[in-house]
Amino acid sequence: MANIHDVARVAGVSISTVSYALSGKRSIAASTKQRIDQAVLQLDYRANAGARMLKGARTQILALSAPLHAGTHAPAHMAFVLSVVTAARQYDYDVLLLTQDEATSGLRRVARSSLVDGIVLLDVSTSDPRTDLVRELGLPATVIGIPNDTAGLTCVDLDFEQAAVLAVRRLVDLGHREIGLIGQAPLVYERGSNFPPRFRDAFLAEAARLGVTVAFTPAAEESAGVRAAVEHVTAALPGMTGLVLHCNEPVQSMVLDVLSQRGISVPNDLSVISACSSFSTGHLNPPLDVIPLPADQSCTRAIELTMAQFAGDAEPHVEYIDPTYVELGSTAPVPTPAPHR
Amino acid sequence: MANIHDVARVAGVSISTVSYALSGKRSIAASTKQRIDQAVLQLDYRANAGARMLKGARTQILALSAPLHAGTHAPAHMAFVLSVVTAARQYDYDVLLLTQDEATSGLRRVARSSLVDGIVLLDVSTSDPRTDLVRELGLPATVIGIPNDTAGLTCVDLDFEQAAVLAVRRLVDLGHREIGLIGQAPLVYERGSNFPPRFRDAFLAEAARLGVTVAFTPAAEESAGVRAAVEHVTAALPGMTGLVLHCNEPVQSMVLDVLSQRGISVPNDLSVISACSSFSTGHLNPPLDVIPLPADQSCTRAIELTMAQFAGDAEPHVEYIDPTYVELGSTAPVPTPAPHR
DNA sequence: GCGATTCGTCTAAACGTTTCGACTGCCTCG
DNA sequence: CGAGGCAGTCGAAACGTTTAGACGAATCGC
Structure with a gap:
C-alpha cells in the first residue's frame, strides 16, 4: 500500500x-x-489510519452502542442506526457498532484503547449502566433518549411529554372527553425503557389537567394481546371517542384491524392518533394522524452535539426536539354532540 | 490515558x-x-489501538457493508448485522458499519487507509459493484449471498436451491400436484437481489422435474398487493392444494389473514410452507412449517471464512449451508384424494 | 540597500506499539 | 570444566503519520 x-x-x-x-x-x-x-x-x-490515530490523537471513529432489546421494533431501531452512521459520515466519522452483550465492556474496551473519539448511546433505559460508564470514561458522548439521571450527560430526544400534550389537546379541541391510550408491550415498561413512561405520564397529566377521562393499557405484540388491549380500553371507557396509539407499527395495524372487525369506523365513530411512529402511517387503512418520531433529526442532532464536544464548546445538557402534528384524516369532531356530564 | x-x-x-x-x-x-x-x-x-494497528499491521476491525434496500425486511437485515458483530467479537474483531450511500467509496476508503483487515458484504445483488471492488482491493473478504460472478470471491449462503427442492418435495410427498408460490415484492426481483430468483428458478425446475403444476407470483408488501397475489395464484390454479411462501414475515401473516377470510383452512384445505424465514413462525396462526434462514449460521461461517483468509489457508470458494425442514403442522396430505389429470 | 516579513519547503521529533537481536545467568551434557 | 542451550529480560529499530522549528529566498517598507 x-x-x-x-x-x-x-x-x-x-x-x-x-x-x-x-x-x-x-x-x-x-x-x-x-x-x-x-x-x-x-x-x-x-x-494510514493507524498512524493518523497514533499521532493525530483523533481516530475519526465513533462508537455506537445499539442494544436490540426484545420489544424494540427492529425497523425503527435500524432507522436510528443508519441515521447515526449517515450523520457521522457528514463529519468524516466512521461508526463502530457495539451490541447488547458487551454493552459496557465493549464501550470500555474501545474507549480505553483510544479506538474511538466519542460515543453515541441508543435506547437507554431509565437507569442504564452505560450512562455511568460514559460519565466515568469522560469521553465525548451523546445519549439518544433521556435516562432518569442526566447529570453530566448530553442527551437528545423527541419531546415525548410535549408529544403527549399535543395528542391530548388535539382530541380535546375536537370535543372528545373520553380517550383511550394503547401503549407499548408490558415488558417494555418493565424493562425501564425511557420514553414509554415519559409519554404515558405526560399524557395522563395533561388529560387530568383538562378534565378528560383516560383509560391506559399496554399492548403485547401478538394479536391476542392487541385484541385484549382494545377490549380493555373499550370496556373501561364505554363512551370512548378518541384513541391514541403509542406503540409500534405492527400493533397499530392490528388495532385498526380489530376496530374494523368490530364495525368501528375511523374517524366517524372513533378518532385515532398514532403517536411517535418512526415510519409513515400512509400505508395504514385509514392513514392515521401522526406525531412522527424523526430518527434522522435526533441522530443528526446527536452527532452535532458530539462534534461540539470535540470542539470543546459544549456543556452537558438535555435537548428536546419539538414534536409536530401531521393531519391525515383519522380524527374528527366528536360524533354525537351529546352533552357530557 | x-x-x-x-x-x-x-x-x-x-x-x-x-x-x-x-x-x-x-x-x-x-x-x-x-x-x-x-x-x-x-x-x-x-x-493503544492506533499504535497497535501501525506496528502490528492488524487492526482487528472488519468492515461490514450493509445496505438497506427498499423491500428488504428490516428485522431480518438487523439480524444479519447483529450476527456478524457477535461472530466477529468471538475473534476479537470489531465491526465498522458502512451503509448504502458510500457503498463502494466507503469500502475503498477504509480499505485503502488500512482501517480494516477484512470485509463482509451483505445483501449482494446478482451483479454488484461491491464484488468488483472487493476483487480489486485484494483484502480478505466474504460475501453473504451469491452474486452471478463468484470468481475470486469467498461466498456463503443458505442453499436456496436446495431449500426450494425441499419445499417442493415435501408437498409432492404429501400428494400435492398443484402448488402456488408467492414470492418477494416485484421490485426485489427487478433490483437484482440474489436469492429470490435462485429460489424461484430452482422451485420451478424441481416442480417441472416432478411433473407438478406451479403458479408463481411476486407479492407487493401492502395488503392490496398480498390480496392480489393470493387471487392470482388461486385463479391460475383452481385446484391448488399447496402453497409456498418465499416472502417476508408481514406478508406471510397477511397471506394467512386473506386465506382465513376466504374460509380456507390450513392445513385442511391448503398446505402452507414458509420458506427461508429469518424468524420463528410460531406466532403465526397457524404456525407454519418452515425452512429457516439462519442468519447466525451464515454470519458465523462468514466470519470463520474471513479469519481463515487472514491465516492464509483459504482459497476463494462458494459455500452453501444446508437447509432444514421444520414441521409445525401446516402441511397435510392432499385433502380430497380425487384423481388429478 | 537593509532589516523585517512572508512564503514554501525541509529536518527531525514525537505518538505507543511490536519484535528482532543481544545479553545475562544458570543448567545440562559430554 | 567448558561448550551449548535455554529462560528471562532489555535496548532499539521499525511502523506512517503530524507538526514545531528552522532555513533560504523572495518581497516589502522605509
Missing part, C-alpha cells in the same frame, strides 16, 4: 510538504500542490 | 517485557508476569 513517502518521492518533495499540502495547514505553492495531488491520484494514496 | 511505559514503570520492567507478557509471545517469569498483570489492572491499561 502506498504511503506518504511514496507520494513525496513521486512528487519530488519531502513528506512534510505532502502532509501540509493534504491537510492545508500551511500554504503550499500551487504548482507543488498540483504535483502532489497528481501523485496521490496516481498511487491511490490514503493516509 | 495509561500507556505501556506507565505499566512498565509501575511493574519495574522494560516495555518490551510488558509487551511480551501481554502477548505471551515469549516466556516471562511467573513473578514478573504477576507484577505486570497487577499494574495493568491498577492502571486499567489497554494497548
Whole structure:
C-alpha cells in the first residue's frame, strides 16, 4: 500500500510538504500542490489510519452502542442506526457498532484503547449502566433518549411529554372527553425503557389537567394481546371517542384491524392518533394522524452535539426536539354532540 | 490515558517485557508476569489501538457493508448485522458499519487507509459493484449471498436451491400436484437481489422435474398487493392444494389473514410452507412449517471464512449451508384424494 | 540597500506499539 | 570444566503519520 513517502518521492518533495499540502495547514505553492495531488491520484494514496490515530490523537471513529432489546421494533431501531452512521459520515466519522452483550465492556474496551473519539448511546433505559460508564470514561458522548439521571450527560430526544400534550389537546379541541391510550408491550415498561413512561405520564397529566377521562393499557405484540388491549380500553371507557396509539407499527395495524372487525369506523365513530411512529402511517387503512418520531433529526442532532464536544464548546445538557402534528384524516369532531356530564 | 511505559514503570520492567507478557509471545517469569498483570489492572491499561494497528499491521476491525434496500425486511437485515458483530467479537474483531450511500467509496476508503483487515458484504445483488471492488482491493473478504460472478470471491449462503427442492418435495410427498408460490415484492426481483430468483428458478425446475403444476407470483408488501397475489395464484390454479411462501414475515401473516377470510383452512384445505424465514413462525396462526434462514449460521461461517483468509489457508470458494425442514403442522396430505389429470 | 516579513519547503521529533537481536545467568551434557 | 542451550529480560529499530522549528529566498517598507 502506498504511503506518504511514496507520494513525496513521486512528487519530488519531502513528506512534510505532502502532509501540509493534504491537510492545508500551511500554504503550499500551487504548482507543488498540483504535483502532489497528481501523485496521490496516481498511487491511490490514503493516509494510514493507524498512524493518523497514533499521532493525530483523533481516530475519526465513533462508537455506537445499539442494544436490540426484545420489544424494540427492529425497523425503527435500524432507522436510528443508519441515521447515526449517515450523520457521522457528514463529519468524516466512521461508526463502530457495539451490541447488547458487551454493552459496557465493549464501550470500555474501545474507549480505553483510544479506538474511538466519542460515543453515541441508543435506547437507554431509565437507569442504564452505560450512562455511568460514559460519565466515568469522560469521553465525548451523546445519549439518544433521556435516562432518569442526566447529570453530566448530553442527551437528545423527541419531546415525548410535549408529544403527549399535543395528542391530548388535539382530541380535546375536537370535543372528545373520553380517550383511550394503547401503549407499548408490558415488558417494555418493565424493562425501564425511557420514553414509554415519559409519554404515558405526560399524557395522563395533561388529560387530568383538562378534565378528560383516560383509560391506559399496554399492548403485547401478538394479536391476542392487541385484541385484549382494545377490549380493555373499550370496556373501561364505554363512551370512548378518541384513541391514541403509542406503540409500534405492527400493533397499530392490528388495532385498526380489530376496530374494523368490530364495525368501528375511523374517524366517524372513533378518532385515532398514532403517536411517535418512526415510519409513515400512509400505508395504514385509514392513514392515521401522526406525531412522527424523526430518527434522522435526533441522530443528526446527536452527532452535532458530539462534534461540539470535540470542539470543546459544549456543556452537558438535555435537548428536546419539538414534536409536530401531521393531519391525515383519522380524527374528527366528536360524533354525537351529546352533552357530557 | 495509561500507556505501556506507565505499566512498565509501575511493574519495574522494560516495555518490551510488558509487551511480551501481554502477548505471551515469549516466556516471562511467573513473578514478573504477576507484577505486570497487577499494574495493568491498577492502571486499567489497554494497548493503544492506533499504535497497535501501525506496528502490528492488524487492526482487528472488519468492515461490514450493509445496505438497506427498499423491500428488504428490516428485522431480518438487523439480524444479519447483529450476527456478524457477535461472530466477529468471538475473534476479537470489531465491526465498522458502512451503509448504502458510500457503498463502494466507503469500502475503498477504509480499505485503502488500512482501517480494516477484512470485509463482509451483505445483501449482494446478482451483479454488484461491491464484488468488483472487493476483487480489486485484494483484502480478505466474504460475501453473504451469491452474486452471478463468484470468481475470486469467498461466498456463503443458505442453499436456496436446495431449500426450494425441499419445499417442493415435501408437498409432492404429501400428494400435492398443484402448488402456488408467492414470492418477494416485484421490485426485489427487478433490483437484482440474489436469492429470490435462485429460489424461484430452482422451485420451478424441481416442480417441472416432478411433473407438478406451479403458479408463481411476486407479492407487493401492502395488503392490496398480498390480496392480489393470493387471487392470482388461486385463479391460475383452481385446484391448488399447496402453497409456498418465499416472502417476508408481514406478508406471510397477511397471506394467512386473506386465506382465513376466504374460509380456507390450513392445513385442511391448503398446505402452507414458509420458506427461508429469518424468524420463528410460531406466532403465526397457524404456525407454519418452515425452512429457516439462519442468519447466525451464515454470519458465523462468514466470519470463520474471513479469519481463515487472514491465516492464509483459504482459497476463494462458494459455500452453501444446508437447509432444514421444520414441521409445525401446516402441511397435510392432499385433502380430497380425487384423481388429478 | 537593509532589516523585517512572508512564503514554501525541509529536518527531525514525537505518538505507543511490536519484535528482532543481544545479553545475562544458570543448567545440562559430554 | 567448558561448550551449548535455554529462560528471562532489555535496548532499539521499525511502523506512517503530524507538526514545531528552522532555513533560504523572495518581497516589502522605509
